[in-house]
Amino acid sequence: MHPQSPLMGQMMNQPLLVSGILEFAARHYGSSEIVSRRVEGDLHRYTMRECHQRARRLANALHALGVRMGERVATLAWNGYRHLEAYYGVSGSGAVLHTMNPRLHAEQLAYICNHAEDQFLMFDVCFLPLVEAFAPHCTTIKGYILMGSAAQMPAHTSIDNLLCYEELINAHSDDFQWPQFDENAACTLCYTSGTTGNPKGVLYSHRSTVLHAYASALPNVLNVSSRDTVMPVVPMFHVNAWGLPYSVPLSGAKMVFPGAALDGKSVYELMESEGVTFSAGVPTVWLGLLNYATEHGLKFSTFRRTVIGGSACPPAMMNTLIDQFGVEVIHGWGMTEMSPLGTTGGLLSKHLKLSREEQRKILQKQGHAIYGVDMKIVDDDGKELPWDGVSYGHLMVRGPWIVARYFKDEGGDVLQDGWFPTGDVSTIDADGFMQITDRSKDVIKSGGEWIGTIDLENIAMAHTAVLQAACIGVPHPKWDERPLLVVVRRPGQTLEREQLLAHFEGKVAKWWLPDDVVFAETLPVGGTGKIQKNRLREQYRQHLLK
């Protein structure tokens, strides 16, 4: 059966464009609310219909500023309604939205701006000092847009050509027809926060973004419906907030943006006042929220479900969320290179009769590939390994929202035989559940065998006196590498090396036991909230050699 001038289907020919998502939401769920805690501290609320109006004003404004199809417009902003307008106003009009991480240093931001050849930079009022710091090093930016009103414009600034967002869009009409173009055109740009080398840009297309939005709203994934009130805690500068700015409008749900206030108290109060049912974020944010709620004896009245990603949810945190607060926990796994979602956890119908403990073990896994994503595990020679839940190897993925190459071909060919190497090491079981064992670069190679550090960290975290734990491989004269555990104690708790090592007994093979434990005040954390193990390895590289 050869593809010889095939018979074509006769359905309408419509490109998948992100403008279509907001247009759909405004027409069909026009009264759905969007509530934002502004960086000023107050709450702003409006509807999808108004969001669409303002996004079209922004599109007209960008056109008037001379922004052309495919040109990049950067943002430096927390989660809020103006940032959402930029998502659609920029990409919808054919330009490319480049979200930047404000936790990066000024030099890194300047590097990224110049590499992306950004034409304009839109930023929250609170980031003015940061922008003033790196703007002199930006070579392509024609203008800076402060995302606020005229009253918020600074009296003095070192920035040339500083524009006011509200004045800019109010000077333009909302009469704008979203252009129709090739769905493979670039839509957004996000740089990876690689631990080595310069950041690399991932250039998403409209097609990949819309397909990811469809897939990520599915019941097996984020499970967003028009009955939900969704709070994206994961930042909109962090891989498009896992696609929530797209998947929530297409679902007609109410949206709640927390702005810059991500401490436990602020998040808790906003969730309660707005009736948040679903939220998504990294474990560190939930740590703050759960500590606050526990300390004050509080419950959640509407919060029912959360997706946790960025790094694995420690089992102790999962138990607290489920057993103490009645919040369903779904593990999400992905990468900037994957738009970002690749797998989500969950149960199969045959698991519904299992015990709580057996179900919990399944929920601890990173879960199933989302329809659209395929995955496999391979050994060092690229040979596919069996799906038996035991064999572990390098995790490879492919699919229509997975990167084919980096922006401007940085890093050259990244695919291996059509598959993207994730840099993770994992198992996959016969039912298709994937579990990350480690990062390829974090796995400890001891006497020719691999030791997974995540298992060891989870055991440490299950100890009541442990707040945070990181396990790293450090050089060893006989075994090449051996595990060292770096631990932050909970405030007010005492815990000694021997007590913690005793806690490991019977839980892992003897040769997996950490050789030593060191206690630290804090662990180094990167721009996306992950523990920087490379810095710990550097710090402790002499530890077992002394």
Add this chain to the structure above:
Amino acid sequence: MHPQSPLMGQMMNQPLLVSGILEFAARHYGSSEIVSRRVEGDLHRYTMRECHQRARRLANALHALGVRMGERVATLAWNGYRHLEAYYGVSGSGAVLHTMNPRLHAEQLAYICNHAEDQFLMFDVCFLPLVEAFAPHCTTIKGYILMGSAAQMPAHTSIDNLLCYEELINAHSDDFQWPQFDENAACTLCYTSGTTGNPKGVLYSHRSTVLHAYASALPNVLNVSSRDTVMPVVPMFHVNAWGLPYSVPLSGAKMVFPGAALDGKSVYELMESEGVTFSAGVPTVWLGLLNYATEHGLKFSTFRRTVIGGSACPPAMMNTLIDQFGVEVIHGWGMTEMSPLGTTGGLLSKHLKLSREEQRKILQKQGHAIYGVDMKIVDDDGKELPWDGVSYGHLMVRGPWIVARYFKDEGGDVLQDGWFPTGDVSTIDADGFMQITDRSKDVIKSGGEWIGTIDLENIAMAHTAVLQAACIGVPHPKWDERPLLVVVRRPGQTLEREQLLAHFEGKVAKWWLPDDVVFAETLPVGGTGKIQKNRLREQYRQHLLK
């Protein structure tokens, strides 16, 4: 911002093909079960992984039979695992699956087969006499495949070249790589059961089918997850069973096929024995199931959610399902020309605080456009009407899974300014909820005003002595047309004309009141289970003129 050689995204380039759905299901949800009640009466069970193996054997077999890319292969079969294998084996290999409705007459089937130029016909054992009846009139079919084992082959048949499905696929290996081709290639073909003229074919593409599968599995739509056990009661020959053969495998759910046994007892017992959580079908099937369960004082132990479409769910049935049986009811609306899903009912987060009665009114509407579909209502001149819940007009739709033209251009240009006219009349309210008022051809034009027949039927159906009701416009000397109600009483119930008309008082405007009521033993029903109002209009056209 003009589309001048736009910057392209740099994501993997993968076509959306239905073979990818089954391959995904087999790899990632390989142990999910598929249970089928066979036409022989017994239960067959296997896994997604085995389904994928057999679908690949079928693909090899079709190749060996000489079936080429784009050629049509027809089926005449109930819902079962072999039909599912045909869905993927035929379309996945690049041929076009043409599902036929066995409730059609032999002449209609022969017309459709010849129009489609089917090369092979696959059919369930029970349809042998039907196939023998129309096969002599088929001019393009090279072979007939009986979907059964060697033991089920007839000793004598008038059919030339009758092949045995099991022997055919067992003669071939499951070593088959699904071909990759243009996602706009034809995938399946389904003929509309138009009440006038010859049936017209709708030719779905792989792209439209995959996008419809994504959209229809969303929480706002069918809401299928890996925790579900799904029974498609809607036939696989009826617009691809509303896409369930695609949306269920991509969700990893367990699938239960009822075969030919759609009576209340058979459906109830299968739901209970297999733990069905979700099912979809037309109101007439639920009528039988609910009557059976009520008569025997039975409850559902796992059945929690149903989508009802084909025609509107009578409010009385919705109340019974929700209040008596605790089954959530979602209205689905669509057409063969729409793959078929266009809208589904449901609540918004702001509705959760409303009373039961207010919520029920919202659930009675056909609901929101599914993301991907856009809709509008227009007057006779094509002018768009407001979304105020009161204005009603012709409902127009567009989207990537909506027909652009019929197969072989039957009927010529069907679109109006890029929109497909559905033939339905509806309102849309400010929150985007669409409600069908009538079919354009069923609406009663009385003294220059429109009377919607569905409202009148719903009121009649709410009377406890009414089993079925149809309202039709019949010629009237003064008003052009006036409403006549044709009613089937519940067994053992007495009900007279005046009692039923009294039941309408205060529920509709006086000039909407039916001019007369006639009682019938049954109502004429077409091949897809819908009441044939054109036959009723023909039968009663003299009724008010006498």
